[in-house]
Amino acid sequence: MPDRPTVRDAGHREMVWPVGRVAEMLGVPTVTIRSWERRYGIGPSQRSAGQHRRYSAADVARLRRMIALIAKGASAVDAARLTGRSSAASSAPDDLLAAAESYQVAAMAETLDTLLELQGVERAWNEVVTPAFHELERRFADVGDCIDLTFLLAGTVEDAIERYVVDRGLQHSGRPCLLVPCPDERHTLPMTVLRGSLLERGVPVIALEAGFNDAAVLAAAERSQPTVVVLWTTRRRGGQAALRRRLERLGHHVLRAGSGWPRLDRDLNDLDEAVRRIVAASRRTQHL
16 A cells, blocks of 8 residues: 555644655655665654654655755755755745645645745745745646646735735725736736735735726726726736726826736736836825
8 A cells, every 4th residue: 555644643734754655755765865864864853643753744845955955966965954954935935835735724824924924025925936836837747737736825825915914014095006907817816916015115005806897997996096007917808908098098007917918018027027116106196
């Protein structure tokens, strides 16, 4: 019977694995993993009810980082030393993915909460979350679909940013920036990240829920009188250009974002640019 992950105890539902399953997951011989444990102390931190040693998601993440360092040319001893000194931020992509692959939502949330507290939204997105999504795509490129893990990670990130915004009281008065997913758009994580980044900088923000039709978007813009409207879409849809023109005819400053706009027509191409331009527009308008 193949090795399977087990639950450490009834009160803490953390998935753990025996060394054989870990070796299979990482694609290295079992003898190598046992050798690293003896020589460098990079080993399991959990025990089963029968006192069998088990690897947690964090243990697997450390081993994965060690393998990556060796692949880049580090010696095993140097890789073990660097892995042991890894900061929470540097190991966070691996921690997130290890937890996601075993559906440990609580562990993912804990990693994200710590990361946001230490780095803030923009750095966390650029340095950890985006690399984690890219690594997820790379790992599964040759073995099949990972859509469930992608949605799991996206939802957990959105929830963590919302907790961060609420816990820190990042709400501001004044004319807002209006973030608008185009009608039928469902991929809204980047707008959640942009909202958090702007709120950190003191910019008032209103983010519309996905599913607003054109009439509702126009009404929201007229009522809120935003400093700038961001129209977000990930795929080309009929009517999106017409919605932009209608907003502009009403006097609103519109910025187009997302891969659904032709590249030459796109105003915002990444988070850093979006934050910079929206902050500048907000400051200009607030002082008029």
